[in-house]
Amino acid sequence: MSDSDSIRAAPATYLEDEKNLHDADVDDSKGTKDAAITNTHVLEVDHNGFEKKAEAVLEIGTNEEELARLEASIEVMSIERAVVILKQLAEMHRDDQNFPSDLLHEINDFLEDPSIAANPDMYPKVIRAMKLEAVLATENSPYVEVRVNVDPTDDPTMPVSTIRAWFIGIIFCAIGTFIDTLFAFRNPSISIGTNVAQLAAYPIGTFFARVLPDWRFRFFGEHSLNPGPFNRKEHMLISIMANLTFTAPYTFYIVPVQAMTQYFNMPFAFERGYQILISLAVNLFGYGMAGLLRRFLVYPSSAIWPGSLSTVALVKAFHSGINEPVKGPFNRTYKASREKIFLVGMIVMFCYYMFPGFIFQALSAFSWMTWIAPDNVNLTAVTGIYGGMGLNPWPTFDYNLSGGSGLYLPTYSVVNQVAGLLVAACIILAVWYTNTWNTGYLPINSNGTFDNTGGSYNVTAILNSKGALDEGLYQAYSKPFFGAGYIVYNMWAFASYTAAFSYVFLFHRKDIARGFKGVYRSFFKHDEEEDNLEEDIHYRLMKVYREVPEWHYLLLLILPIAFGCAAVAGYPTNATVGALFYGLIMPAVLILPIGIIQSVTGIPVALNILADIIGGVINAGHVNSFIYFKCWAYLSSWQALSFVGDLKLAHYAKIPPRITFWAQIAATFVYAIISSLEYNFIMGISDVCTEDASFRFTCPYQTSFYSATIFWGVISPKKLFGPGQQYNMMLLGFPLGFVAVGVYWALRRKFPRSKFLRSVHPVAFIMGPVTTATPYNLAYFIGNLYLNLFSFQYLRKHYLAFWAKWNYVISAAFSCGIAIAGLFIFFALELPKGGLSIDWWGNNVVGLGCEGAGGCPRLPVPDVGYFGPAPGSYS
Template sequence: MAGSSKAMTLCSIFYLLGATGHEYAYMQPYLGPPPYRHKTTSPSMDNSPRILEKTSHILEKNNSSEFSIEKAADLVDVDVVAVEIQAVSEDVLEAAEHAQTMSAEEIEAIIHRIVDEYADDPNFPRPVLDAANRYLTDENLRNEPAEFQRVYDELKIEAAMMVINSPYAEVRAVVDNHDDPREPVGTFRAWFIGTIFVAAGALINQFFSIRYPGIGVGTNVAQILAMPVGKLMELLPTTEFVTFGFTWTLNPGPFSPKEHMLITIMANVGFITPYTANIIWVQYLPIYFNQPWALNFGYQILVALSTNLMGYGLAGVSRRWLVYPAKAIWPGNLAAIALNRAFHRQKSSVANGWRISRLRWFSYCFGAMFIYFWFPGFIFQALSYFNWMTWISPTNVSLAAITGSFFGLGLNPLPTFDYNMLYLDPLITPFFTTFNFFLGTLFTLPIIVALWYSNTWNTGYLPINSNLIFDNTGQLYNVGSVVGSNTLFNQTMYESYSPAYLSAANAVVYGAFFALYTATLMHAFLYYRHEIMHGFRSILSRQKTSNMHNDVHVQLMESYKEVPEWQYFLVLVFAIVVGAVGVGVYPTETSPAVVLYGVFLAIFFVVPLGIIASTTNIGIGLNVLAETIGGLWFPGNATAMNYFKSYGFITTDQALNFAGDLKLAHYMHMPPQQTFWAQIWATILSSFVCTAILNFQMTKIPDVCMPDQVNHFTCPGANTFFTASVLWGTLGPKRMFGAGGIYNNLLWCFLIGAVLPIPFYLLRKRVKILEFVYLPVILSGGLVWAPYSMALVWPVVPLGYIFNVFIKRRYLAWWSKYNYVTTTALSAAIAICAIVIFFAVDYKGINLMWSGNLRPIEGCDYAGCARLALPDEGFFGPGPGEFQ
């Protein structure tokens, strides 16, 4: 009966839509797909409003003047169909209208494509995939004509939706499948606001990057502030000017969504501080390598421009895999688009009975979180690290180690009431990602416990969960005890001091990193080899992508001139040249070839890592791999290792950031040429601003980076970077992971990672649950430890389930309208409130000394107690002269 009811519902839809050639009876024996008489046409490119005008047009075609839109919706009950294919009602109606223009052959081809291309896509709606498989393979289904027709009609609407819209509900929720090429984008107003914001954001982020606690402004702050500034500039005169043949005006009309997004994209790239600033701090400061020549502005700007621009060349080439395909969702972008839509779309629709506009909902959520965040952020800080279980017995080492939130593992059912503490964004991140990530954290927890309680690698003498490096007395490793006056490694000093030791959690993190790198490559080969090969074929055919006509957004972007590969290639060559000059001309004691080594590493990984990031919202950094290879390639040379690490890590990271921004512009249907030049300008401007501020910090701030600096400019990032540079560059990974090294067995993780995806891939069709296993994300869950814990991961799971499973399935219209607006409002409120708290109270040294702020930091959780006391000789492991 349920199948018959659904079939009659779909019958009503197509009768209402006036589809000709549908005279067959639904309850008659199935005689094949409906004999469509219309020719196949391309998707409509009109710019009309999506639902009211289209529905009215549909009703007019049926001469149903007595019907209202509301009566039509009641008659067809589109919500039933919407639930079946996970789409909102307006998208169903639009797809149903387009289905009239599609031939039976076209529909059949798309059904086959669903099974062939989306079988291993974790984001694709499973009910649709199951229906397509059932339609093509279930012989029993053909013996049930009504049920068969119902399945076919659902797939017919889905097929139409894949032609005129995105196959993903997440994208349809915020991305418009229509475009107006006349909408202004790269206006004087957008460039002016973007330039001011980039300069201000780069200044703030660089200046406070060396302060503890630090402060910074994010893109969401720029996106919020750009709106009132843009509206204010609507008051400027509309007089047109001609400069070098270009006509421009101070006020081209209403502040457009595309102008707003161009400013946001400029902030995305411009708010990032140069990674090479860490190298320069380590070189320049007397407490580190004491190389005064590193103050040279020419040297600083060359390496900053090089690392900042290097990623563009790879991002441009990777568009075939990371931007054009519909599968490349980039979930993090959807929140920015949702906020843009909330600001610029004043017309409100009804979503599961809710009529409140997106902008008003954003205001309510923003205001509520801004007020609330004062409690975990300042007044009642125990709400952030709610390690209540350790309060029972603060000095109990095991209790703190297992349940604690600071140096413990965070096994706590109620660990935080602070949204800012969550490791993943539960509303943006797909739930399959959230749960796989949680499984990775859960599976590695008992491994850490076993290492600690068995005292493997002497971990029992150290805190269970710390990212610090220790010596054989349990104290922080003193890198000055292993280097001579020339900052080079001294074997004699090393043998009289101590090997370097890792906590149990930190050792597991390194093992997870090693396994993750090879698992990522193997996973990409097994699951995405066809997409990767399609991308390479498209290079030879000079097409955007081999299946370019499958995505409506690619078709809409055909209206704009694309940025050619050679343009990106020139940027890459420029970045390589200036980097080689900066490293080679100045006395870095480093070969300029280090620039190319890093680029080669990025070329090898950018597509696999990008596919995973664009699908799961999980970014995988190459920092540990770059440190390991750099340390082996340049033994004893910390600066060379630092540059290899910088180019190997930041090139890939920047390339993926820029590719994500290109997808953001792709979703907003912005001219690629304008996006490209806006990114380039913002990056160059930010590099100069940050480098100038870096020089100011080095020369004008007294006692900078000293522990007792009066304004707390103690450079915690530079301290960590210096320690890593000595351990990995001077001391070298060979002494830790090579033959005879303490952690040599962790190298087996490379092999484990390479082999592990194979059985999951081979068994995924036989064991149903394995279809939901995403191994790189599971391994990424093992990277949480040292310094974080499960306390930051577990709370994401129930929130992610509530929003991205329960609400999404039952109240899809509400979810589509409010989900991304909600998370953007909460994040933006936290960012702005944190800035206010910093300047209003933290900067003035105001503290509330009461139990709600002091209780979490009392006891072993905060102190990081070790399980075992030092032996009588005062050290553990081999003593001085007993190791090499």
């Protein structure tokens, strides 16, 4: 016997997350190749050992019942059917970075050698392995991340639309909207997050199930105050409602920037009627498009939506009823339940966050190199967190600063973003040090708008009484100038649009064709049997529920426009309602490409910069027309994809589509009304949206929105990018996006088995500096890389059962602990009259020197008193 010609069993590679397998023995006399599977293979485990059995079950992300079902399915599946499925699987996942590359290569090797399928008795283990892959593809999810969190079963009789679920969900929506909108004006912002709602909903729902009587009545069906135990579908319904509202609405940009004196100073924006109408218009829009995108972004198994998995994991933790022991680090077996780990993780993070969040704030922005010489301009520019590029190998001890996405985004996504950030940082430094575009006279990474003296740009100095650009005033005052970071960020944003469009065309056009084929079948061939690989088991389970009629979504394309027209025409906005209509053309073209990117990688591709350019050309010099155009051109796609992500949550949880639809509508109405009634309170806080603001309410997002509005809407792209204008070269970003993806596509076709190229994602690379936009930098993301490498590349590879049980639960626990700690710090310590603060070096050092000022210019203003072209000479 020899092992020189051994091959690996593909499913073992997949089931054990690409673990190394033992080589197979080969029969020299027959040249037989076969694959041995390690003793932890799920189908050959020693069932006498409970812990080994539990670990093996977790390695494919299933329970024992599902394991038995898989074994039964393998026995009845024919080789011919397995080959058909594997061919489709190989084609569908050829360019899918979430699908293990080793597994894909082994499937291709099997398909390329027909003698294996033709002689099953000679290759029993290989045949069994290939059948198992085919079964997993049709009866579960092809992705281990999904299998460890989502059960491939459903109980259609389980109550969902219960009185207690609606009551808890609506109350949570109101509370979450108020708090998250408030904290969205803070730097860094603090979001409660869906996980807090999930945590609080469980004991409340369980309490209601214990104490409420079973009073029944009929109203569009039978209802009960207490239909039984609080279940996972009710829990997820509440989570979906919270997911819509536990964030700040887009109007938190629009209303303050229009209303406040340091921005555009438009008094009508303080009126409640306007705030409510514009909030309803903005927040309701997107549902119509979301309904049309289900075939492309919800039903396919490749649409993972990585960010949703921690939400699913937490619900599973509370309702699974299974507490299997798992082998983990230090060669120990861990028996703590998911619920216990969640509670411990939340409490630990709550206590810990008190230090970077309040007691020792330098731990958050750990810009330790700038503390050596706080006034050193170059040191701050390179290493500073608040005032530079954040090139610091360990910039924070604050989980909140990095956002925690390293625990749920795939490694290739995180690594590509970090690589893009590093390249962008080098470009920004080169632009700043060469004084390109006069950036040397300004802070390197500011998102502000400056005049030719280096001061903040006073936009009111160039506007007439109607809020439009006055050319004479503009010539007498100054051109707008922008920091190197903001300029380079925009260049990468330009590249991201062309890259996303070309990437989806080159790599996902067949997926889109399958989606349109499904739409065609849904309208014209209702009874046609669908291929059981085109949509996964979760789609097939959802087919038992009635779908939402298409006219519901059509109505939601019309209603928000009516609210928007009322807001624009009913108040002295000096804008035309036409902006609402032609603003919809851009998302209609681009929403599908960017939706595919987000559903696969977890990285959103926002259309805001593209909307800036087009809106600026159309509405040059008219502030509000530009704002409304941008709102519809950009936000409609953003909202639609947010709603689609929630539809995927419901898809995973098997919540009937009609119930999900009405839950989303109710939550959005609460969201819009509560947030709109809150703005005047926030804008009345002392020194809000200034550097002197209490509680760090310095409004970084509003300032960026204001800068973008000046950049694109008031001055207009013609004065910025026209022939001979100072920012004309920034337009090179558009063709660079095409070129980058084209080169990558050519390399992938030339080297189809390259693991390195398969791990590269050009859109994720380009989106790195766009996602972490100025004034943020690498320091805000490097922690995600460390977390991800430890979680996905160490724990997952060495202790898959341990990782599968706890990774997503810990992600939810940490986010929840930070949110609760943030609320406690703000409301209990900082907000009360004479609020508590700790005056010591650990809190004050972050405000010293250039770092505390948000960066310092490298060059002094010339003796003539200004830099750039002389006033009056602007072409």
